[in-house]
Amino acid sequence: MGKPITVRAPGKVNLYLAVGPTRADGFHDLATVFQAVSLYDDITATPNDGGITLSMSGLGEHLPVDDTNLAVRAAAALAREAGVDLTETGVDLHIHKRIPVAGGMAGGSADAAGTLIACDALWGTKLPNDRLLALAADLGSDVPFCLLGGTAVGYGRGENLTPLLARGTYTYLVATMLEGLSTPAVFKEFDSGQSGPVPPPEVAPTFLRALAQGDTQLVAYFGRNDLMSPALELHRGARHVMEFFCQHSLTVMISGSGPTLIAQVESVERGEGLAERLRNWPHVADAFVVTGPVTGVEFVPDRYAPSRTRDRALDSHPNRTRDQRPDDEFGDDAFAGDSELDASPFDTSPFDTSASGNSASSSSSSDVDDAILRHPSHRSRTVRPLLRVIRNDDEIPPDDAAPTPDADATALDAPPDGAGTSPHAATPSDDVPPRTPNDPRTDT
Numbered sequence: 412m413g414k415p416i417t418v419r420a421p422g423k424v425n426l427y428l429a430v431g432p433t434r435a436d437g438f439h440d441l442a443t444v445f446q447a448v449s450l451y452d453d454i455t456a457t458p459n460d461g462g463i464t465l466s467m468s469g470l471g472e473h474l475p476v477d478d479t480n481l482a483v484r485a486a487a488a489l490a491r492e493a494g495v496d497l498t499e500t501g502v503d504l505h506i507h508k509r510i511p512v513a514g515g516m517a518g519g520s521a522d523a524a525g526t527l528i529a530c531d532a533l534w535g536t537k538l539p540n541d542r543l544l545a546l547a548a549d550l551g552s553d554v555p556f557c558l559l560g561g562t563a564v565g566y567g568r569g570e571n572l573t574p575l576l577a578r579g580t581y582t583y584l585v586a587t588m589l590e591g592l593s594t595p596a597v598f599k600e601f602d603s604g605q606s607g608p609v610p611p612p613e614v615a616p617t618f619l620r621a622l623a624q625g626d627t628q629l630v631a632y633f634g635r636n637d638l639m640s641p642a643l644e645l646h647r648g649a650r651h652v653m654e655f656f657c658q659h660s661l662t663v664m665i666s667g668s669g670p671t672l673i674a675q676v677e678s679v680e681r682g683e684g685l686a687e688r689l690r691n692w693p694h695v696a697d698a699f700v701v702t703g704p705v706t707g708v709e710f711v712p713d714r715y716a717p718s719r720t721r722d723r724a725l726d727s728h729p730n731r732t733r734d735q736r737p738d739d740e741f742g743d744d745a746f747a748g749d750s751e752l753d754a755s756p757f758d759t760s761p762f763d764t765s766a767s768g769n770s771a772s773s774s775s776s777s778d779v780d781d782a783i784l785r786h787p788s789h790r791s792r793t794v795r796p797l798l799r800v801i802r803n804d805d806e807i808p809p810d811d812a813a814p815t816p817d818a819d820a821t822a823l824d825a826p827p828d829g830a831g832t833s834p835h836a837a838t839p840s841d842d843v844p845p846r847t848p849n850d851p852r853t854d855t
C-alpha cells in the first residue's frame with residue numbers, strides 16, 4: 412500500500428464581494444475578488460483497503476466526520492467521477508484544522524479542495540484540471556478558488572474564476588468569533604434587506620486598478636462586501652468587536668459571509684501587537700496575523716508533514732502567527748530541498764524522502780517545521796498548478812476603460828458619514844455597527 416499524502420489548503424478572504432439577484436437555482440450571482448491567505452488546514456490521506464474514514468483535530472475536533480463532512484463528500488465525489496472502486500481502494504483522511512468553522516474563510520471548502528488533490532494523487536486518478544474544477548464547484552461555491560489560490564475574480568456563484576494581476580503583499584489582522592454564522596442565513600438576510608430589483612454585480616474598475624498597482628491602501632478603500640450589513644445584523648458580537656478595529660483606525664471588513672473580521676495592517680509587528688489585545692475582547696475566539704496572497708492547495712513533503720505533537724505545540728504558542736516572515740528569518744536553506752516539489756507528483760513522488768542529503772533535512776526538524784508553516788508564499792511551489800482556469804463571460808475592463816484611481820479618490824475624498832479624515836477611520840458607537848468605507852450603507 413502506498414504512503415500517506417499530506418496537502419495544505421489555504422483559507423480565503425473576499426477583498427470585494429458584490430451580491431446580485433437570486434437565481435432560479437436559489438444561489439446569488441456574485442462578483443467577488445478572493446485572496447488566499449496564510450492560514451491553512453492540513454489534510455492527510457492514507458490509503459486503506461476500502462471505504463472513506465475521517466478524523467479531525469485542532470478547530471475541527473467537534474465537527475461531524477460522517478458523509479455530511481465536505482472532505483468525505485469530496486473523496487466520494489472524486490471516487491465516483493474517476494471510477495475508483497471504494498470497496499477495494501479507500502482512504503483514511505485526517506484534517507488538522509486552523510481555519511475557523513463557519514467563519515467566512517472557506518474552512519470546509521479548503522478541506523474539500525485539499526481532499527480532492529490528496530486523493531487524486533493517492534489513487535492516481537490524474538483527473539484533468541477542468542474536471543477537478545467542475546467537481547470542486549459541485550461541492551461548494553468557494554471550493555474552486557481554494558484549489559487555485561492567489562488573487563482571483565469570481566463570477567457566477569463565485570466558481571467562474573480568473574486569476575488577477577495583483578501586486579504587493581497584504582498583511583491582515585484577523586479576529587475570529589466564538590459563534591459562527593450560517594452562509595445561507597446571511598444571504599437570506601441580504602435578500603430581506605432589498606426593497607427593489609438588485610442590479611447585476613460587478614467589480615469596480617478602480618478596485619481592479621488598485622490591485623494591479625499594488626496600492627494596498629486603495630484596495631482597502633475601494634473594498635466592498637455586500638454581506639457585511641446582513642452578517643452584522645445577525646451577529647451582535649461581531650458588531651462589538653468592530654469597535655476595536657475602529658478605535659485603531661483600521662478599515663474593517665467581514666470575510667465572506669462573516670463573522671470573521673479582517674483589516675489590513677501596515678506591518679506584521681503592528682498586527683501582532685493588536686492581535687494580542689484583541690484576544691481578550693468578548694466574543695473573540697482568536698486573533699492573529701495572516702498574509703496574502705498565497706498559492707492554492709500544495710503538497711507537503713513527508714518530512715514536513717504534520718504531527719499531532721507539532722500541531723499542538725504550534726497551536727498553543729502564545730505568539731502563533733500565520734504570517735509571512737521576512738526571508739532572512741529562515742534563510743534560503745529552509746527551502747533548499749524544495750526543488751523536488753517542482754516535479755509533477757505523477758512523474759516523481761514529491762514525498763520521496765530519499766533525498767536526505769539536502770540542507771533542509773540537515774536542519775533541526777523543529778526549525779524546518781516552523782519554516783514550512785511560515786514560509787513566504789512567493790517561495791511556495793505548487794506541485795500541480797491549476798493553470799487552466801474556467802471563466803465564461805466578462806473580461807476585466809482594460810486599463811484605459813477604467814477611471815484613474817486619482818479621479819475616483821477625489822470623488823470619494825469626503826470621509827463617509829461618521830468617519831474621520833483618513834479613509835481608514837470610522838467612529839464606533841455602542842450597539843450600532845460603525846460605518847466604514849466598506850459598508851454598503853455608506854452609499855445611501
Ligand SMILES: C[C@](O)(CO)[C@H](O)COP(=O)(O)OP(=O)(O)OC[C@H]1O[C@@H](n2ccc(N)nc2=O)[C@H](O)[C@@H]1O
Binds near residue numbers: 439520550551568569
Ligand atoms: C459567501 C462566500 O463565501 C463568498 O466567497 C461564498 O459565496 C459562499 O460559498 P460556500 O460556503 O462554498 O457556499 P455554498 O456551499 O456553495 O452555498 C451555501 C449556501 O449559500 C447560499 N449561496 C452561496 C453562494 C452564492 N453565490 N449564493 C448563495 O445564495 C445558498 O443558500 C447556498 O445553499
Ligand SMILES: Nc1ncnc2c1ncn2[C@@H]1O[C@H](COP(=O)(O)OP(=O)(O)OP(=O)(O)O)[C@@H](O)[C@H]1O
Binds near residue numbers: 474475594667
Ligand atoms: N470539513 C469541514 N470543515 C468545516 N465545516 C464543515 C466541514 N464539513 C462540513 N462542514 C459544515 O459546513 C458548515 C460551514 O462551515 P465552513 O467552515 O465551511 O463555513 P465558512 O468558512 O463560513 O464557509 P464559506 O466561507 O465557504 O462560506 C459548518 O456548519 C460545518 O458543520
